[in-house]
Amino acid sequence: MDSLEQTMADAQARLEAAVADRHAAMHSPVVGTPDGDMRVMVLRAVGQGLAGLRFHTDARSPKVATVALHGRASVLAYDPVARVQLRLSGPARIERDGPVADAAWDAAAPFSRRCYLAEHGPGAPLPAPGSALPADLLARRPSLAETEAGRAAFAVLLVEPETLDWLRLDAQGGQRARFVRLGDVWSGGWVAP
């Protein structure tokens, strides 16, 4: 990257590509919570200026309570071909109702909605290995009407990054930049990889 502006633009473009293309390298970043836990989640949206990283989740999952308690999250995305790592962190919130959650639910396909029909939330004990979906839904796509029962278990996780660490490793020693957001303005500088 020739400039810090170009580096910020690269991060934005990589995350936009991740949202648009499920085969993109950064489609499924790792989301960390302040309790030290982390998990893979599909990135659903990113706004301009790296605002509003949106993820979808089951409202019954432990991370929902953790985010509600601490109000922060981090996101790690990695492209192994480009050898670019993005680390972002900032305030985070869960929305179960409201326009963002409603729009995300409305746009979700029946097959994507199916997981919210699970009879037990993620992490609940099961008597045997396997899914928590009702048996009759295991091998088929539910109708749109059937999926409406899943709306109560659907939530969005919104992360508003206020730090970005951009790193690319290469044979020449690599390149790294760190950025901080104040309000809507990102500023940054080069750091040692």
Ligand SMILES: Cc1cc2nc3c(=O)[nH]c(=O)nc-3n(C[C@H](O)[C@H](O)[C@H](O)COP(=O)(O)O)c2cc1C
């Ligand atoms: C490829 C892949 C994609 C996943 N996408 C999501 C996702 O978009 N949302 C989600 O809540 N969990 C997703 N998961 C499951 C999480 O990694 C995690 O196991 C689950 O959400 C429970 O997390 P928790 O116990 O931290 O709440 C995905 C897992 C894999 C392997």
